[in-house]
Amino acid sequence: MDPNLITSTQAAVDPVFMFIFGACLLLLVGITAVMVWFVIRYHRSRAPAPTSCCEGNVWLEIAWTLLPTLLVLAMFYYGWAGYLALRNVPKGAMEVTATARMWSWNFTYTNGKSSSKLYVPAGKPVKVNLVATDVLHGFYLPAFRVKRDLVPGMTNYAWFIATKPGSYDLFCSQYCGTGHSAMITTVEALPPAEFLAWLNHREGGEHRGKELLEKHGCLGCHSLDGSAKIGPTFKGIYRSSVRFMAAGKPMTATVDDAYLTESIVKPSAKIVEGFPAIMPTYPDLTVEEVKVMVEFIEGLK
């Protein structure tokens, strides 16, 4: 298949699905129909004794060895050609780096901009470089039939074209622990001009604390709007009273600077009641960065 003729990944894969499913359906219906017919026709009520003692037929064996061989070879070839289309990135594709961690996505663009949703221009090929920071994850876009694992210590890639503007599901497909099924986001395909405006818009007013929370994946588990996720929401947590277990005894504390700082630097110290003790540590955060994040969280009323 000439890669230049491929208009999108789904256009390369879907005909292979049609071909294999079609062939399988014919075979299944054929086998079942013949079997059911034999069972009815030669049921003991109609056929009290067998009318054949045939133990085999060389020509039949040859036929039903060769025909499936040809059929599966066709499927193999067609499947391989379609797969090559998934691997050959068209020239001029836009590059984005996807970073996966337990349990959030972050997408970084060549101009340094980063986002927790994958914004792309509609109609333009996008190459996604795949990086994992902790365990295996999977980058899965069902609408584009694209999937590739993110493996720590290895850079994989995938590419796709969103042919029409719209919002498409992006799932983590490789099991990665408690928050695996919550590790979902979307591809937002915008008309190219709108996308450029988004890409070059520097969110001047945006608090640096929010950027940091997004960059380190905090928002995968902690919401900013009060909605329930794997961890407590940040909205209104400052000055609230939380219950946790310390040395086997239930304790209560009011959330202040010290509590928030400790919870970022040493997450296992005081786990809020009702939430799992699963937050990883972030050894590469600087003291200054933690301070900026804490400031931002305190501002969320």
Next chain:
Amino acid sequence: MNSSEYSPATPSSFWNDTGSSGITAWIFSTDHKRIGLLYFWSVLSFFLVAVVLGLLLRIELMAPGRTIMGPETYNALFTVHGAIMVFLFIIPGFPGAFGNLVMPIQIGARDVSFPRLNLFSWWLYMIGAAVIITALFTGGGAPDTGWTFYVPFSARSGTNVSLAVFGVFIVGFSSIVTGVNFVTTIHRLRAPGMSWDRLPLFVWSLYATAWVQILATPILGITLLLIIAERVLGVGLFDPVKGGDPVMYQHLFWIYSHPAVYIMILPAMGVISEIIPVFSRKPVFGYKMIAFSSIAIAAAGSLVWGHHMFTSGISDRAILIFSFLTFVVAIPSAIKVFNWVSTLYRGSISLEAPMLYALSFIILFSIGGLTGLILGAAATDIHVHDTHFVVGHFHYVIFGGSGFALFGAMHYWLPKFYGRRYAEKPAVVAWGLMFVGFNITYFTMMVLGMKGMPRRYYDYLPEFAPLNLVATVGSWILAVGLVLMLVNLIRGLRGGEPVGDNPWGGATLEWTVPSPPPTENFPEEPVVTHGPYDFSKSGMP
């Protein structure tokens, strides 16, 4: 021979010929039939535990969000469901239970070559199982890694992974020991006249399986020890931070675990190759091709493990080769299906429970095999890999295939060893319920996978809700059928109608001995004068 002399109460049966009584007469017995029954009831118990876990998983997935459990519990449950079903139920299920019960009699032997080793194999299995169960309730609790134990997650998880993996390691040795025993027995203990071309096809399938058990299981053992080394000693074989490679683990795991699928399905195909000719009263069509295809599947199946890794980042050239080899394995499987269907032609077919299971095996295994072609083709695998499509496909092959064949084997062979049989009508109703429930549950899962729902998902988007509800309701129908089948079967074995030596009109040697058979099977060594499916000489009408 008059079979009524051999009810379980008569001294000649293997049930009551031993000096000691009570449980020690069983757990220290070296009689292959007693060991077979020990295995059978052990694997059945673990099967029922894992069935309950599976039903709980389906209830959790009945609606989006939390239904009855939190994500940690869900993750532990699907791990334990998979590990028990694979390592404690279906891998030991055929060789351990029906291989032990039937194979020595089918080749005209008094027992296996190494009866004590055979008992040791059951003990290893039970010790390994006990270690796995201990791991669920001690330390950090039940493992939450999935039955595949992928690194780096399995090296980091705070749950009791090391102990569980060690239990699987011990169970692996039980499988190797059984394999060695069976290969030796089939080579050395065949009765006079039992040439290789008169070997029942169930024995052929066990022979192919035994080689897979011997050759592939050690690799699983090594891999599991490496996980423990990684967790306990921090050696860094798989951890990229220490220069290791997570993808290497996947290779090592699947080098065993793909051939393990053939340990699960090959003996099931052997059972089908026994039942279909008997209930058609006609020689099996293409005996040599069916026997040969078992060996071909075992051999080629050892070279296709990479198809579990098409998205993992292995090279495109590796994917080319593994995809090609995967399609090669499809050919001998297709040959078997065509031969089974041809066996029906111009036969005299009776639709009793074992035959219903065998016929439904053909349909369910075909669906499982044909959807496997989607997974073997590189382009289409990418979309459905790690989705519910794989979950559905796998259950079609292993539950619809191996599971239904095991149920067929239970109806076909257990009366031989208990001397009594189940009631036919409830058995047919139970089969019907299971067949319908099965398809509703697992076909729906494949549709969900095509629509993009990943596997091992505790929660899902609202668009997947209706089909998940359908799959859950299907699982209830399946469960009702399963309970009915077991109740009917167990009641029948305890107090059902007595059966004669040869209730089905089979031509293999197990139908020439009393039901239940005496301890050493044959009063004198049999001399085999005809093939296993030569019904004209089996003394049946």
